Amino acid sequence: MIVAERKPLDEIAKMIAPYEKVAVIGCRSCVAICLAGGEKEVNMLVSAMRLKNRKDGRKQSLDGFVLERQCEKEWVKEVEEKILDSDIVLSMSCSLGTQTIGDMYPHKIIVPGLNTAIFGVPEEQGVWSEKCLGCGDCIIDTTGGICPIARCAKSMLNGPCGGSSDGHCEVNTDIECAWYAIHERLKLQNRLELMEYVRPPKNWSTSHSGGRRIIVKEDAKLTPHQKRGREVLE
Amino acid sequence: MPERRPKIIGFCCEKHGLDCVTLAARSERQYDASVRLIRVPCTGRVDGMHILQALEDGADVVFVLGCLEKNCYYDTGSIEGRKRVEYVKGMLAETGIEPERVEMFNASSSMAWKFHDIVSSMKDVAERLGPIRPKGGGSE
Known part of the structure; x- marks a missing residue:
């Protein structure tokens, strides 16, 4: 899931200070799970x-709302009136939700209340760790299900590097060396021969390095005819 | 104009916390009547939102009273309560409001004296800081 963190309150206060009516909009999806922008966090903010x-x-009116998923236009429409009625929208969702509202209402000022941080998984209560960078070309079939791109500080494809010590990374000794973890996993699976497999240089054009990515699933995409039908219904 | 009484809200766990209050109420020493107690099943049930809401609704100070940490009826409820109080104190500090307006206390059933001390220390803080309002004065 997407993991985010609340911005410092003084930074948020500065962003919304010049405006009188503020709509604070949270999201019940990823940012609620990582305790950054759900109902409780919106109310507390x-x-x-x-x-x-x-x-x-200072005289300023603040109202909080929480959507099921702020990155989907259908849900955002539920609070359209509140958005249009406000001077500024403080979005307590990941940047995707913030930008969805921004794209839907380009004349409104939308500011982020959270810093979108990582694609992470909850390791224990209150702890999330990064395990994917969204590179668009998954190779974890050859690395025992562990992603060296996200979990190795140097994103090495053929590790470990010389800095791996006692199973820990030289960049941060509190973090496990991804390639040590891969070795241990492959050993457990009796697939150690994969350590000798030389992975060729990665094609980074599928990652963000190749520019903004748009994914299209043709069978799900509406035809012009279907789109016209929807418009009539709406 | 009558003297303003401080508004003190206390979230009190219904196990050792409430026993401590009951014992304090039965003792000869009186505690200040400006304290209003809210009974909760456990301080682990107290959320940061409850504390902020109390302040927003006009409380000068808020305290949370739970069991002793190593003797909590629900094992770790007092620890949860303390962590939330600490988080709210951090939020208050970020917004420029005195974090000492919110405190966590722990007591066992027999520590009636502690409840008297808590009320008097929170009353001191409430009187020193007054209600939350602009520095130059202004209405409450």
């Missing part, structure tokens, strides 16, 4: 900002 306004003697 609104409450804290109201207290700050009271302390600073």
